[in-house]
Amino acid sequence: MIQELSLKDSLISPRILVKYELVSNNFLFGQGSFHKTKGEMISDGKVKYIKVVLNLPLNQSFTYKVPAELSPYIKTGTKVLVPLKRRVLSGFVLEETERKDGRRNLKEIIKVFKDFLPLSDSLIKLGRWISYYYYCSLGEALHSISPIQETFRIQKKKGNEGETLAGQKPGKLNCLIEKSDENIFVPQGKGVFLFKTKDTKKSNLLYLSLIKKTLQRERQVILIVPEINYLLPLKELIHSHYPGGIALLHSRLSSRQRYEEWYRISRGEVCLAIGTRLAIFAPFTKLGLIIVEEEENSAYKQIEAPRYHLREVAIKRGEIENFPVVLSTGSPSLESWYRAKKGVYETIEFYQGNNKSPYISIVDMRKEKDRILSSALEEGIKKNLEENKSTLLFLNRRGFANFLLCLDCGKVLYCPNCNISLTFHLQGKLVCHYCDYQEKAPRVCPSCKGRYFRRTGLGTEQLEIEVKKRFSKAYVRRGDLDVIKSSLLYKKLGSDLADKKIDILVGTQLIIKEEILSHMNLVGIVIADGLLNLPDFRAGEYLFHLFNKIRRLMKPQGRLVIQTYNPAHYAIETLKEKKDNFYRIESRIRKDLGYPPYLHWVRILLEGSVKTKVEKVAETMRESLEKEKTEFLGPSSCPFAKIRGKYRYHMILKNENLSYIREILDKKLSPLFNGIQGIRGTVDVDPLQTM
Numbered sequence: 001m002i003q004e005l006s007l008k009d010s011l012i013s014p015r016i017l018v019k020y021e022l023v024s025n026n027f028l029f030g031q032g033s034f035h036k037t038k039g040e041m042i043s044d045g046k047v048k049y050i051k052v053v054l055n056l057p058l059n060q061s062f063t064y065k066v067p068a069e070l071s072p073y074i075k076t077g078t079k080v081l082v083p084l085k086r087r088v089l090s091g092f093v094l095e096e097t098e099r100k101d102g103r104r105n106l107k108e109i110i111k112v113f114k115d116f117l118p119l120s121d122s123l124i125k126l127g128r129w130i131s132y133y134y135y136c137s138l139g140e141a142l143h144s145i146s147p148i149q150e151t152f153r154i155q156k157k158k159g160n161e162g163e164t165l166a167g168q169k170p171g172k173l174n175c176l177i178e179k180s181d182e183n184i185f186v187p188q189g190k191g192v193f194l195f196k197t198k199d200t201k202k203s204n205l206l207y208l209s210l211i212k213k214t215l216q217r218e219r220q221v222i223l224i225v226p227e228i229n230y231l232l233p234l235k236e237l238i239h240s241h242y243p244g245g246i247a248l249l250h251s252r253l254s255s256r257q258r259y260e261e262w263y264r265i266s267r268g269e270v271c272l273a274i275g276t277r278l279a280i281f282a283p284f285t286k287l288g289l290i291i292v293e294e295e296e297n298s299a300y301k302q303i304e305a306p307r308y309h310l311r312e313v314a315i316k317r318g319e320i321e322n323f324p325v326v327l328s329t330g331s332p333s334l335e336s337w338y339r340a341k342k343g344v345y346e347t348i349e350f351y352q353g354n355n356k357s358p359y360i361s362i363v364d365m366r367k368e369k370d371r372i373l374s375s376a377l378e379e380g381i382k383k384n385l386e387e388n389k390s391t392l393l394f395l396n397r398r399g400f401a402n403f404l405l406c407l408d409c410g411k412v413l414y415c416p417n418c419n420i421s422l423t424f425h426l427q428g429k430l431v432c433h434y435c436d437y438q439e440k441a442p443r444v445c446p447s448c449k450g451r452y453f454r455r456t457g458l459g460t461e462q463l464e465i466e467v468k469k470r471f472s473k474a475y476v477r478r479g480d481l482d483v484i485k486s487s488l489l490y491k492k493l494g495s496d497l498a499d500k501k502i503d504i505l506v507g508t509q510l511i512i513k514e515e516i517l518s519h520m521n522l523v524g525i526v527i528a529d530g531l532l533n534l535p536d537f538r539a540g541e542y543l544f545h546l547f548n549k550i551r552r553l554m555k556p557q558g559r560l561v562i563q564t565y566n567p568a569h570y571a572i573e574t575l576k577e578k579k580d581n582f583y584r585i586e587s588r589i590r591k592d593l594g595y596p597p598y599l600h601w602v603r604i605l606l607e608g609s610v611k612t613k614v615e616k617v618a619e620t621m622r623e624s625l626e627k628e629k630t631e632f633l634g635p636s637s638c639p640f641a642k643i644r645g646k647y648r649y650h651m652i653l654k655n656e657n658l659s660y661i662r663e664i665l666d667k668k669l670s671p672l673f674n675g676i677q678g679i680r681g682t683v684d685v686d687p688l689q690t691m
Contacts, residue, residue, distance in 0.1 A: 049098065049106065050074060052082055052091040053139035057305065061094055061138075065108045077118030079146065081111035092119060092142045116259075117266045119146060120285065122320050129316050133658070135602075135665060135683045136306035144306050145281040187289075187324035187346075192315055194295075194340050195328045197350040198357070198552050200514055203328060204237055206350055207291055210326065211238070211272060219288020219323070220271045224279050224310065226297035228252060229490075229513060234274055234293075242272065249275030249282060277302065277310050280317065288323050290314045295327040295336060296545050301688045309686060311336075331548040334541055334590070335597045337583045358523075358551050358558040360576050364567045372458065372466055377524045377561045381504065385474055389521040390497060391504045394550070395463050396530060398423065398433060398480045398508060402457025404441065408450030413442075419642035425482070426461050435644045463526060464506045471504065479507030479516070512546065517553035525550075528564040528572060535639040536689055537595055540571035544582050547575055594631065594654055596686065602653040602661050603687040604669065605638070607646040608679040617672070617679050618649040624668045630655045639691050646680075650690065658685070 048071050051061040064082055066074055074080075078093040088110065119127070123145050130141040187193045197203045211221050223238075225231060228250050239246060247261045247270045264270050266283045273282040277300065280290070292300075292314055300310035311327065318325040327336060327345070340347045363374040373381075373393075384391045403421035404413045413422050415432035422430035428441050444451055455462075464478045477493070484490050493511070496502050497519040505511065505520075517523070531543045551560050564572055574582035591598045604621070608614040618635035625632055634651035641648055655661050665683065672681075 048074070048096060050080075050109070051094040051097050052080060052109070053094055053137070053142060054082070054084065054089050054091040055139050055143040056089075057137050057140060059137050062091070063097060063106055065106050067108055070109065070112050073112045073114055075118055077120065077124055079113040079116045079118070080109045081113070082109050083107050090143075091139060092124075092146075094138075115263075116146075117283065120283065122317075123281065123283065125320055126281075126313070126317050129320075130306050130308055130313065132662075133312075134306045134308050134685050135662065141306050144302075144308075187326065189324060190319060190322050191324050192318070192339075192345045193324060193326050194332060194336055194345045194347045195326055195350055196330070196332065196347065197328065198330050200553065202350060203293070204234070206328070207234075207293075208238065208241060210289060210291060212241075214289045215271055217288060218286070220284040220286050221273070221289045221291070222279055222282055222284070222287065223272070223274045223291045223293065224314065225274070225276060225293045226299040228276060229487075230293065231274060231276075233514070238272070238274070245270055245272060247273040247275075247282065249273055249279040251276060251278065280310055280313055287317075287321050289326065290318060290323070291326045291328060293328050295329050296331060296333040298542070298688050305682070307682075307684050307687075309688075312686075330552045331545050333545075334583060334586055337580070338587060338597045356556045358554055358556060358560050360551065361559065361561045362567050362572060362576070363561060363563045365563050365565050368563075372463065372526065373470070373524070374561070374563055377563065378470070380522045380524070380559060380561060381471065381474075384522050385471065385503055387521075388500065390500075390502060390519045391522045391524065392511070392517065392520045392554075393463060393467065393504065393506045393524045393526055394508070394512070395458065395460050395506065395526040396508050397457070397459045397527075398461070398482055402459065404430065405454045405456050406445040406448065406450050407452040407454055409445060409448035411445060411447040413446075417642070417645045418640065420640060423459065424455050426465075434640070458527065460506050460508060467504055467506060474503040475501065476504045476506065477502045479505055479511040481508070481510060484510060509546070512550060512553075514553045517550060518555065520554045521558040523550055523554055523558070523560050525560070525562045525564075528562050529566055532564075532566060532569060532571065534691075536691060537590070537593075538688065540569070540582075541586060544571045544575070547572075551575075599631075599654045599656055600658045600661065600685070601687060602658075602665070603684040603690060604651045604653070605682045605684065606635075606649045606679055607682075609645055609647070610678065611647040614647045614649050614679060617676060617681075618651070621651060621669065621672060624672065625651075625653070625664065628664050628668070630661060630664060652690070 048066040049063055050066055052064055053061050062082070062084065064080075074093055074096075076093055076095060079090060080093060081088060081090050090113075119142065124142070127138060127141040127145050130136070130144070131138040134141075195206065197206065207223060211223070214221050223234070225234065231248065231250060235246060235248060247265050249258070249261055253261070261273075262283060265273060268285070271284075273279050273284070275282075292311055295311050302308050302310075311333075314325050329336065332340070336345060339345045361376055363376050365371075365374065368374045381391050402423060404424050405411075406413075413430060414420065415422055415435065415437050417435045417437050418432055420432060420434055422432055422437075422439070424441060425431055429438055430441050431438050441453075445453070460478055460480050461482075464476060467474075468476050477496070479493055484493060493502075493505075494515040497505070497516065505516070507516075525547065528543065528547075531546070532539055534542075536542075547560070547562065554560070562572060562575070566572070570585045571582060574585070590596065595601070606614050606618055606621075608617075622632075622635050631654040632651055633654070635649050636651075638648040638650050653661050653664065669681070669683075
């Protein structure tokens with residue numbers, strides 16, 4: 001039975017109180033899973049007060065009273081439920097404090113999450129660093145570290161599920177590991193190690209060996225991957241060596257499942273966690289190693305506050321808890337390459353045995369006139385069909401045409417919510433792939449009433465039709481978000497390729513995965529220039545990483561054909577070279593322009609529904625910053641100037657010293673943000689994109 005909450009000294013309304021009790025009932029899985037307060041708290045004549053930080057963008061803590069019956073459960077890092085005006089919010093205890101004379105009556109905490117183990121001192125320290133470096137509140141940082149919304153009563157599991165990594169039969173895989181163990185360097189102590197490897201199977205053996213040797217030292221391990229689809233193959237591989245001893249952490253877990261995994265880790269029932277970004281905060285107490293797979297992947301950057309980069313958080317946690325961090329990569333990010341050159345990271349190349357790579361052909365499309373597929377690519381497809389081999393045609397643009405153009409007045413049809421052209425689809429509809437707005441393709445131009453339109457640009461739908469016309473006897477399939485809308489459909493695509501049911505696959509970046517590319521003898525990049533021409537200074541690096549990934553994952557005896565109107569671009573030309581020429585050229589350009597990693601960038605984004613108001617705030621921001629001794633770009637309209645009905649302006653602050661930029665933000669921009677109505681201002685430290 002739930003005790004009644006006292007409304008004395010509280011701003012919680014009866015309506016909200018009833019709602020809170022019902023919600024708590026839904027999550028009650030046994031006695032003692034949470035505690036409630038009742039009445040005034042007196043404890044031996046002394047009242048305990050605590051400072052609590054909440055999941056709000058506020059750089060302050062709140063002081064609350066602790067009822068006597070809850071006092072034994074309170075310590076630094078404890079998760080509690082507290083009233084704030086007319087809301088009930090969860091927060092974390094920072095410290096015990098004394099009440100100052102003259103302060104108004106303070107509210108009592110409502111609940112202690114007893115089954116939720118308090119955050120460790122090291123994780124709180126990590127949260128403080130995230131808060132400072134990424135310019136967010138400590139409450140936001142700590143809630144990202146502990147992404148559990150409710151607590152649950154855990155039932156004892158039967159069998160070996162959830163037990164420690166011991167007493168299992170290694171089987172055949174162990175023999176493979178033993179053979180590779182001798183030559184593998186296992187880092188110890190604090191430091192960052194950049195492991196370069198081009199072979200996925202060898203990478204996996206490397207991980208297994210590192211995990212094994214770390215566990216032998218009675219230390220724990222976290223293995224982090226950029227996307228959920230990476231998890232299943234790795235889990236199955238490692239599980240064949242360590243059955244039942246793996247915690248899996250990713251965003252698709254329910255709150256209860258996530259808590260159960262957190263609970264097993266915190267109780268010491270498992271020594272190995274595999275997961276996406278949130279796994280970095282797994283509450284291990286004896287961590288000995290963090291491995292970051294594909295460290296260059298942009299998925300490691302958090303989009304919402306706190307906008308941290310997982311690589312940097314992993315390195316900081318290793319520094320705080322004194323253990324090594326391994327960054328695994330086939331083509332390192334420019335930041336990691338730069339730090340390795342400076343000696344901040346130690347580089348270890350793991351290239352053993354046959355490292356044969358697919359042959360690369362670069363086709364100058366200026367010589368191919370109006371052809372979609374070059375003669376070289378067509379010949380390759382014909383040869384593949386004759387030999388019953390699979391082909392992938394990559395085009396990172398969905399739909400039939402990029403936009404619809406009126407031939408009478410030249411008007412392009414745009415999304416009413418976004419400043420982006422609508423993509424034409426064969427079903428006769430126009431779609432915005434940013435806000436999902438849809439409308440029927442008009443028969444007459446809404447501007448001039450003209451009846452003649454041109455479908456301009458190339459999308460996967462049109463490419464699929466053209467390929468079917470050109471190779472009428474081939475079985476052609478399309479793989480993009482319009483077709484593959486579930487993991488089951490994705491698995492079906494992989495199994496059909498394995499069963500030789502697909503001759504030619506047309507797809508977007510969605511299918512650039514090992515389970516798809518491992519079947520490909522030929523991959524054709526239909527339009528490389530679409531990636532190069534993005535209005536982002538990292539566009540060349542993104543292309544370089546993507547094409548290197550494709551080459552790394554496809555069959556080593558295969559062929560990669562890149563069609564481009566700019567064959568001399570260094571990001572494309574250097575793909576054929578084995579040396580670090582791309583990094584040298586890109587590094588020189590960024591140094592000359594004052595781009596990362598030579599200077600820190602902090603992006604300030606303003607969004608609002610009234611364009612003139614956003615422009616005015618942006619101009620006020622510029623005037624305020626002109627007096628400071630730091631470089632800045634803008635303010636200017638974003639490349640995507642309007643998304644989901646919000647007008648967007650941004651500014652980039654540049655400086656070698658990030659602390660100096662923070663001082664400017666605290667002094668100049670925080671007061672400005674706090675005084676704005678109807679404008680959303682966000683700060684992104686070390687942004688990966690500026691769109």
